[in-house]
Amino acid sequence: MAANIAKRPNGRWRARYRDDAGREHARHFERKVDAQAWLDEQTARMVRGEWADPRAGRELLSAYAARWQSIQVSSPGTARIIDNALRIHIVPRLGSQRLAYIRRSDVQAFVKWLESRELRPATESGPARTLSAGSVRNIYEVLARVMDAAVEDRVIAISPCRRIALPKGHDDEVEVPTLEEVDRVRDALPERWQALPVVLAGSGLRVGELLGLRPSDVDFLRRSIRVERQRLQTDQIAPLKSRASRRSVPVGQVVIDALAAHLASYPATEDALFTDELGKPLTYRRWKRLVSDAAKVAGAEITSHSFRHFAASALISGGASVKQVQAFLGHASAVVTLRTYAHLWPGDEDRTRKVLDAALGPLGARADSVRTEAASEG
Template sequence: MTQRRNRRSSVEDRWRKRDGTPSANDGKGKRWRARYVDDDAREHSKGFTRKVDAQAWLNEITSAQVTGSYVDPVRGSITFTRFYEDWSARQVWVPSTRTNADYVAKVVPFKAKAMSAIRRSDIEAWVKSMVDAGLAATTIKTRYNIARSIFRAARLDKIVAGDPTENVTLPRARRRDATMTIPSAGDVAKLVEHAVDRFDVYVQLCAFAGLRLGEAAGVQVGDIDFLRRQLSVARQIQRDGNRPRVAPPKYGSERVVYLPEDLVEALSRHVARWTPEGPADRWLFTDDEGVPWFDNRVGWRWRKTRAAAGVDCRLHDLRHFYASGLIAAGCDVVTVQRALGHSTATTTLSTYAHLWPSAEDRTRSATAGLMTMVSEAAADALRTDGPNQAGDLGV
């Protein structure tokens, strides 16, 4: 019988000698063997009863190699946990991202399954279990995105042929305008007044400069230009275990924030009282040992301040207060984007679009302006020409 051979793949009669004569085992077991060599020069083979089945399997493998969808059967057998450990060790992550990813890899119900054996149904069941557990839609989306990034990496590494997380339906998150809390001016005044342990200026940086928690903690005295009344946001403080870690601002949020005069004066008083001397890179907010504040040290001060003020809001809501003030003052989306340090104007709009005046609001304002102009003109005519002239205006 004729054998089909080439350097990388072949279908062979296992029970015939090279000269074509039958061997002693002829006709026993799976007669036909299909074999191929992968890109790493490893040989793979599989036995079949019929030659047509062997050739069909080999054709499928060859097609996958040509189209780039080939998956190494040996590598695809590694578990989700094993792949994550190997892949995550190569990632350049900030500590908080690594902590979140490690947690997801630890709790997914399919962590012990082979990567190639994980199906879309496994992902759907996991998402449903999180919904049943009462987790917020945003939390579920964050965990899902972490799992999806793992499977995308596995597909690029030819561990899996497809992405089982693709197009999985997630619970719908509530609209931003329904969930956003914006403190009132009175609330912010109470928070500043009742701030504990040097925390008043920190609160003001969040409320009147729009800084995030880590950005405010990362301010150095040299970042403040008191003459130009501006602040350079150049870093943030993150927590690494129980110690602070200096990192760049979130996703390219380096920026210059223009400060109101009252905030500049508050910063000046804070520096004069708490850190009057030292190099320009000294921290604006430190503990008694000179260690900059990070999230847990900020957190307890915020909780005590909020309780003393009787105000129920998050620290991040002060950033919303700042954004709402810029929008109310007529700032356009690009101005607000740059002030907040958003990477794109799309991010700003998706968060704060509901705060900008709508077409209806602008129409009413314009019409009110027209009516005011007519009323003023009528009043002027009445004063200048008398009642008869004014009556012509329909007053």
């Protein structure tokens, strides 16, 4: 870093240096010692990788976030999450602030605001709808990624997204519907759609994977469903989330019978297993609305993803291993499976007790002997 200190005609000291890009930065001081201290601080920050251009930090968060978003390379699903987080939550709340002026307390206040934000006011039909703890964390993570990028670009020295307290809600553990609830929702659906809950609950497919199925993906003889593509919320056919998502899912006879009965009454097209009344592929939005309406009629807290949780829970209850559930659901790793469903695996406490009893067996036998001797003496 090229730097120097020079005395000005007015008696003040001018300290200046050039950054890695060759831009000059300067400040004036009454005392030479203060000028030197300032230069030393800038040098130390550069050595530690904490230096940022003071002028760059004056950029508005909204402008930097838009530029950051435009160069991201991500899947359509991730891109949609980023866009929703920025457009609906982050930019309206923090977009008018300059990057260098956003403090940790501002980020914490933003998280608090997200936690209490009403997406839908309370009505006679139900309580107010607010963001779930998981949604709040997802939005915060997008903001944290933007701020981390600003640090890497030397727009700001330190990210304000540090040691932020995030909400922990009941959504940390998935809500698994009962068979009765699944059955009630199925009965509440129009007859044309009653096969879908059965297929979802019996295969564990994601909704996009189900809507992306073609008739040729179902092997009725071997009782399996081949998952090779997904239908996005934009109604476009796209590749799957990950390589692990591409799989062949074994299903039971109940699912096969439901599919056969559905196709007999509602013929599919070459490109879509499930079609609407006009013969067009069933869309994500239409199915989501159908499930929501049926759940209200059935009085059940069920969403489109609940059927997938039911399938996972059924496998775990039947003794399936983590790897089996991972492969069945198409998770990229066993970590994802455990993070979502670890609390459903039964018997951990009983196994712990058996292991400890086996380890402490000799002590237990000796204690029994002492009690027996005491009883005989008495």
